[in-house]
Amino acid sequence: MAPSPAADEVTAVLQAVFDEAGVEGFVHARDIGGDRDIGGDREVAFRADAPVIVASLRKIAVAVAYARRAAAGDLDRAARHTITAANREGGGIGTDSCRHDVTMSTRDLAFFMLSMSDNAATDKLMEILGTDRVRAVATELGCPRLPVGRYRELWDPVWEELGLDPDGDIDAQLDQVGEDRIRGLAMLDPTRSAASTAREITSLLTAIWRDQAGPAEACAEVRELMSHQLSVHRLAAGFDDDVRVAAKNGSLWGVLNEAAVVEYPDGGRYAVAVFLRTPALGGRDPAADAVIGRAARIAVDQLRRTPAATTSEETT
Template identity: 40%
Template sequence: MEDEIIARAEQVGVRVRMHARAIDGTASFGIGADEPVVTASVFKVPLAVELADQAERGHCDLAEQITVPAGPKVPSPYGLATFRHPVTLSLDALATLMIGISDNVATDLVFAKIGKPAVRALLDRLGLAGTVLEQDCAELLGTIGEDLGYDYTDDERALTELTPEQLRSLRALDPAQTCRSTAAEMTALLGMIWRDEAAGPGACADVRRWLGLQVWPHRLRSGFHTDEVRISGKTGTLPTIRNEVGVVEYAEGSRFAVAVFTEAVDARSQAPERDAFIGFAAARAIEELRSRA
C-alpha cells in the first residue's frame, strides 16, 4: 500500500507525508509521519481547541460580539476580507468561518482573543512537541510578500511563474520557519478531540461541530463515495502546499483520524488531480486499517 500511494503521489507531482489511525484502537499507518510539515491553515485546528477550552472554562464567551471594521484586512480570497462594510459577529461565528471556509480574518481575530502563549501551553499540555504555531495569518502571509519584495494577497495564481529556487526561498514553505507539525501529531490531536481528551467534553463537542461544517469536498471527501460516511476536516493551502486533516466516521461506529500533507514540484494553482490524491491516499489507508479490525 505504501508503494501504491507513493507511486500515485509521484504521478501527480507531489511528495506526501501522511498518517492514519483508529480513534478507538491502536491500528495505524504512516508515510513520513514524524517529519516536520508546513501546516498552512491546518494550524487553525489547535486554535479552535484553545478557543473552545477557554469558553468552557469561562475565560471567554462564544456569544461575545466582535466588530470587523471596513477597510484593509488580512489577505484572503473569500470571507470577511471581501466585505466592504463593517460587520459584527459572535466568537462562535468567527470560529465557524475560521474552520468552515478557512477565513483568515476570522482566524486572526480568534488568535488575538486567545493569545499565542495560551496556544503554546495547550500544545505542551497535549504533548504535541513537534507542533509550533508562532504566526497568525497576517504574519505568515506577510513573509511571502517580504521574501518576494511585493504585496501578496493570498492568491496562488500570483506565484505560478516562480522558479523552484524562488519557491524554496520562501519562509512560509519551510517547516523550520513557519507554522509546522507532523502528520502523526495531527491525527493524535484529532483522536483526542473525538475522545473528549483535548479539552472538556463541551469544548471538544464545539470543535467537532466546527470541523463538521467545513464546506470543501475536493480533497479528503473526494476519496469516499458513499453517504454512509461522515467526514469532518480542515484543509490547508499555500503555494505548492495542499493538505487536509480530518476524521472519517462509519455508520457501524468505527472512527479514523487521517492527515495528508503534500508538497508539489511546482506552484500550479489549478491541480485537481493533486486535491483528489489526498482523498485517494486517505481512503486507501483507512481501507487498510478497517481490514485489520
Template identity: 40%
Template sequence: MTTDPDSARGFGTAAAPRRIEEVLTDAGLLACWHVRDVDGEAELGRSADAPVATASVHKLFLVTTLFREAAAGRVDPTAAVELPPGDRSPGGTGLSAMRDAARLSLRDLASLAVAVSDNAAADVLWDHVGMDTVNRTVAELGLRHTVSAQRYGELVASVAEDAGEGGAAALLDPASPVRVRALDPGAGNRSTARDTTALLASVWRGEACAGPWGEELLRVLGLQTWQHRLASGFPFDDVRVSGKTGSLLSLRHEAGVVEYPDGRRYAVAFFTRSLSPALAQPRADSAIGTAARLAVDALRG
C-alpha cells in the first residue's frame, strides 16, 4: 500500500488531518506531525518528512542508544559516574539546577534526562556514549533524516551567543532580525516526525533494544513528569502515555506512545512552532494533546 506523507490511512481518517490542523492553527501553532499504529500500518501525518530542530525530544535517540549499547554488551548502564559541582550544562531541572557533588549510574542519568529533561544528565550520557554512536544507532534503525550534532550545553550556549547583549528576551521579539541557530534544523540536532514515530514504534515492539535492557528502556521512557501536552489529551486512568517534551523559545514539541487497555498502541510526534513570543502558552500546550487525541481516535476507528 502506497503512502502519501500528507494524507491519512486507516479507518475513517479522511477528515482528521483537516480538523487537527484547525486545532493547531487556532492555538497559534505551525506543526509537522505524524501518528502511527505501533503494530499495524495505519498512520496520519502532515509535513511528516520535513526536517525539524528537535530540542529536548532528541533525548529519545540518546537514551535509546544507551540501552541498545547495553544490550550489545558495550556499555554498563549501572556504572556509577562521579559528578562534581559546577561545570554542568545549564537548565532549570535535575543536575542542571543542583549545586553539590553527586554520584549516579548511567541509567539513573537517563531517567533524569527523560523524567525532567535534565540537560546536564543528558550531556554526561553524550560524553559516555558518544555522538558518533548515536548517529550509528539511528542509521542502523533506518532513520535516514535524524542527525545528532551537539550536546545540550552547546545548544544553550548558541542561544546566548545569538541573543547577544539583549538576552533571551530579545529573541522572542517577533521583529527581531537575529537568526537563532537553535531553531534551524540544519544547524544542530534534527529529525522528522516520521523518523521519531519510527523510533518509538521500534522501541515498543522490542526491535530497537531487546531483552532486559529493552524492558528497562521502556521503563525509563515512561517516567516523564510533564502532563500538559501529549498526556493532556488522554485523561484516563487506564490509558498509559509515555512522552518526551522539547521546549526552546518558540518551539513546543512532544513525542511519545499512547497505550490503550485493549492492547493497541500508537506512536505520536508533534513538532510545533508558536507564532506568539509568549513563553507561557497553556492553550498551545493543550492543543498538542487535543490534536494527538483526534489522530489516535481516527486510527482507532
C-alpha cells in the first residue's frame, strides 16, 4: 500500500523527534476499538517490521501463560512460593534486591513482574510455569522469537561472551569491559538474538484486549495487572491524565522500550509500541524517556484524526 500524504507527514514528524533526541526509533500503533480483526488497516507504522530487542516486554507473554493456567483452574493464584537466592541476581528491582527469602502468592509474583519488572519474581514464575509453556504461548500469539526463559538461561550466554565469572561480582567485572564489547553482544543484536517487532507486540496487546489471547478471565487479569505499572515517565507521560494507560516497559544497554494500550474517555482504544536504540548504554536519559511518550502520542493522535487507513513508509 502506498503511504498517504498524512502517513508521509507523520513519518517525517516521528523521524524529527527521534533525531532531536539522538535515538533510533521504531513505532507501531493500531486502533483496537470496535470489532475489527487483529491486523486491520487502522495503523501507524514507522519501521514497525524491523526486528527489535524487547527486553522486559517479554514478561507480557509470561503473564498470559500464568493467567491462562489460573483461569483453567490448574494453578492456584493464592499458593505460596518462596523467592530464594537461586532466583535473585541482585541489583534489580523489588525482590531481586532483597537480602533474604521472600514468600508471596502466585498472583503476586505476576503483579511484581508487571508492576515493577521484578526479575526475581519473573524467574520464580518461569520456574512454576516452565519455559516450554511460555514459549508455546508466545509463538501462538505471533511472537515466535520472543526471548523466554529464566534469568540465568538468558544471561549466562552474555557473561560467557564477555568472559565473566557468573558466580563472581558481575558489576565489578563489567566495569572492566569496554563499551564496544558490550555493544557487540549478540543479546543486543536483533538479527542474532531473540527479538520481536513493534507490530508483533501491538498484535499481542490487541489479542489481550479483545479476549483473543486466552479465556476472557485470563485476558482481563493481564489487563488489570498491566494497569499497575509503577513507571509513568515514558509512554504514559505523553498522554493526559484522563487517558488510561496499561503498559510494560523494558530496558537494556542502549535499549529503551515501552508498549501499552491507551484508552480514552470517549471509548477509543489504541495499542502502541515504541522501541528505541540509544547512544548511551545506561544511566538516566530523560530525552530518550520523553521521546517514547511523544512518539506514542503522535501515532495515536494520527489514528484519532484520520478515519481512513494510515500506514507510514517503513525503512529498515
